Amino acid sequence: MPLAGRSALRRIAARGTAMAIGAAMAVIAGLSAAPSVHASPSATGALRWAPCDDPAQPGAECATLSVPVDWAHPGGPRLDLAVARRKATDPGARVGSMVFGPGGPGDSGVDMVVGRISRFSPEVRRRFDIVSFDPRGVGRSNPVTCSDDLLAERPSPELTSQADFDATMAYNRRLRADCRARTGPVFDHLDTAQTVRDLDALRAALGERKLTFHGSSYGTLLGAQYAETYPRRLRALVLESVMDHSVRSTRDFLQSEAATAEDSFQEFVKWCDGAADCALHRRDVRTVWQRLLAQAGRGELENPSKPGTSLSSSDLVNKIAFRKFYQADYAGLATAIAEMDASKPMPASPISIAPLPPATPVFCSDWHLPVRDYQEYASLVAMMNTTAPDLPYLLPIHMTAACLGAPTANPQHRLKARGAPPILLSNALHDPATGYSWAVSVARQLGRSGVLLTYEGHGHGSVTNGPCMENAVDRYLTDLAVPPPGTRCPAVPS
Template sequence: MQPPGTKRRAGRATAASLGVIAGLVAATAAATAFVTAPTVNATPAAAHRLSWTSCDAPDYPGAECATLSLPVDWDRPDGPTFELALARRKATGPRERVGSLVFGPGGPGDSGVDRVVEGISRFSPEVRRRFDIVSFDPRGVGRSNPITCSADLLAQRPSPEIHDQAAFEATLDYNAELRADCRQRTGPLFDHLDTASTVRDLEAVRVALGEPKLTFHGSSYGTLLGAQYAETYPHHIRAMVLESVMDHSVATTRTFLRDQGAAAQDSFNEFVRWCKASTGCALHGRDVRTVWKGLLTRAERGELDNPKAPGTRISSIDLVNAIAFRAFYKADFAGLAKTIATMADTSPLPAAPTALSPLPPTAPIFCSDWNLPARDHREYTSLVRTLHRTAPDMPYLLPVRVVASCLGTPATNLQHRLKVDGAPKILLSNARHDPATGYPWAQSAARQLGQSGVLLTYQGHGHGSVTNGACMENTVDAYLTELKVPARGTACPAQSL
C-alpha cells in the first residue's frame, strides 16, 4: 500500500462488466443522513422508438438489440447524453402475448443485455411464452457508458484490514485518487450513477417500448431500482416482482454490517447443519467448523492452494468470499463441502504473501446509493468487530471490502424508508435463508410498501427463488400473467439440496 499522498501510475483502463453481490455498501466521512424519497413525477420523453436489430452474438441466436439515447443528468435533459444498451427476446407465444417484461439486473454491475442474449433461464416457459423479455445494461455498466478506470490503479486497492489511522488515511487518499481517475476516463456520467437516475432511465425504457404500464422483475440490486421506481411512478406499474430484496431504509453502517453478517452466518450455520445430517456431505462425520478454521489459518499464513487457480495461494478474505459465500448463492452445499475437504486434505504450500482478488470497478454505484460512514480508524475497527461477532465463521465478509473502498465518497441517493402511494400490489420474493439479502430485509421492505407489498416466502436456501419448484414458479407466473396476487403469508416448500 502506498503512503498517503503518493502518486500512482495510471496504466491501462478497464471497464465495469462484472457484477458483485447485492450486499456491498458505500461509506463516507459524513454523518449518516436520513431523507424522504425524491418526488419526480414527470415522464421522461423517449428520444425515439427503439429500433431492434439482431444482436452480434452468433453463438446465441434469436436475441435483438437496440440503444436509447438518454440524458446523463435528468435535471439537464438538454445536456450531454449517453447510449443505454438494451436486448430482448420476443414472446414465444405471440398470440397470447401480454406485453414486455423488463428485467432489472443485480450487482450492481450485472449486464442485463448479456442475461437476455445468453439465455433467460430465470424465467419460466410460461413467462417467456407470454412476454417479450427485455433488459438493459444500467448506466455505467457493460455497453452503457461503462465506468472505466486504470486497471493498474484498481489492482493497488488497499486491504480492508485497516489497523491504524495512517492506513485509514491512506485508504482515503487512494479512494480519492481512484475516483478522480475513473471520473476522467468515464466522463460526465461518473457523477450520475445513482439508482434514482436509473429510475428515470427505466421510465424512458417503458415509454420507448410503448407500454402503457410497466411489468418489471428486479433481482437483488435490481430490487432497489424497482422499489424506487414504485415511489417515483406508482401509477405507471402493471406488475412488479422484487426477488431477493434489498432494504434501503437501513440507516447506519453498524446495522447494515450486522444485517449482512447475520445473513451470511445463517447460511454457514445451515451448511454445518446439513453436513451433520447428510451422508452426501464430503465432511460428514468431521467437525466442519474446526476444518474451516484450519483453512482460514493456513490461508492467513499464505499456505493454502487456490482451488480456482491451482499453483497460486488464496487469501483468507478470498477464501471466505470467493469460495464459501459464492457457494451459498446457489445453495451448493455439496460442492462447497467437497471443495473444503479437498483443500483440507492437501499439503500446505510454503508460506508466502497472498494478494486479494480485485473488486470490479462498479463500487461507485454503491457509493452513490449508500451513506454508511466510518469517521476514523477507531470507528472502522469497531464496525469490523461488530461484523465478526455477528459472523464469526465469515471474517472480512465482502461488504467490509466495499465499505473500505467507498470511504470518503459522498452519496447522492441517500437511504430512506419507502413511501409508495397508489401503486398496485407488488410481489416480493425471498428465500428464508438468503446469504446476501437476508429474509428480514424482505419483511422490512414489505412492511414499508404497506398495502401494496405482498411477500412470498421460499422456505429454502440461496440468493434468488422464483423458479425454485412448482409452488414458487406457478405463484409468480399467475401474478405476472393474470395479476393473481397470492394471499399474504404464502410460503413455498424448500427444494432438496
C-alpha cells in the same frame, strides 16, 4: 475480480457478485466478451432492433436508448444504454414487455437476455417479450473505466491503524479522480435515482403505458424506487431477493449483512451433519474451516482455480463459500473444503488483495455508510466478526472501505410508494446476501401494496425454485393475481 495486463486503460464490463451487498455484491468476476449493440433509437425515441452479434445465441435483438447523463439537465450530454430483448414465444398470448432489472451492482441485463434466458420460466417467456439493459456505468452502457495499475493498488480492508485509515481515504480520492477522468461525466450520475428515470424512458420507448418489471437483488432497489417515483405507471412489480434501502446506519447495515451470511454458514453445517453424502460428514466442519482460514491468512492455502498461487482468507470466504451459498450448493462447498484440507500447505507467500469491480461507484452513490476514523472502523470489524465468526472480512466491509469519503447522491430512506398496485416480494428464508428480514421490512414499508411470498429454502434468488414459487409468480405477472398473505412455498432439493 482478477485483472489481466498492465495497461493504463482498460474498459471493463463488470459483473457484480453477488453478496448483497445484498446479492449483488457476492459475485466479483469480470464479464466475458459479449454481443455488440448495433442499433440506435430514432429521433422519436423508438428502439431500432437488430439481431445481437452473437451467432451462438440466436433469437435475441439488441438496440440502444439515448438518455441524458443527468436527468436534472435533460438538454445536456447524453449516453446510450444497451438494451436487449427476446420476443414472446407465443405471440397470440402475449401480454406485453417485461423488463428485468439486473443485480450486482454491475450485472449485465443484456447478457441475461442474450445468453441466460432460461433464468425465466417457460410461461413468462411465452407470454412476455423479455427485455433488459446494461444500467448506466455497466457493460456496454458507458462503463466505469479505471486504471488497471491503480485498481491493483487497492489497500487491504484489514486496517490496523489511523495511518491505514487515512491511506485508504487518500487512495479512494485518487481512484475516484482517475475513474472520473477516464469514464466521463456519467461517473457523477450513477445512482439508482438516475437509473429510475432511464427505466421510465425505456418503458416509454417500448410503447408500454404501464411497466411490468422483475428486479433481482440489486435490481430490487431499482424496482422499489420506480414504484416510489412512478407508482401509477406500474402494472406489476416482482422484487426477488430484496434489498432494504431503509437501513440507515453503517453499523446496522454491516450487522444485518454479517448475520444473514452467518445464517447460511450455520445452515451448511447443519446440512452436513445430517447428510451422509456430505464430503465432511462426521467431521467437525468448523474446525476444518477454521484451519483453512488460518492457512489462508498465512498465505499457505493454494488457490484451487490457480494452482501455484495462494488463496487469501477473504477470497476463501467471499469467492468460495459465499458463491456456494448463493447457489445453495452445500455439497459442492463441502467437497471444495475437503479437497483444500487434504492438500499440502504451500510455502508462505504474499497475500494479494483482489481489486473490487469498477461498478463499486454505483453502490457508493446509493449507500451512505460513513465511518469517522480508525477506532470506529475497528469496532465495526469486531462487531462483524462477533456476528459472523466463521466468515471474517465479508464483502460488505470491503465495500464500506471502498466508499469512504465518496459522495452519496441517493442515500437510504424509507420507501413510500402510495398509489402503487400490489407488489410481489419473493425471498428465501436463508438468503446469504439479502436476508429475509429485509424482505419483511420492505413489505411493511409498502403497506397494503406489499405481498411477501416466502421460499422456505436457501440461496439467492427464488422465483423459479419449484412449482409453488414459479406458479405463484407466473400468475401474478400474467393475470395480476397475488397469492394470499402469508403464502409459503416448501424448499426443493438443489
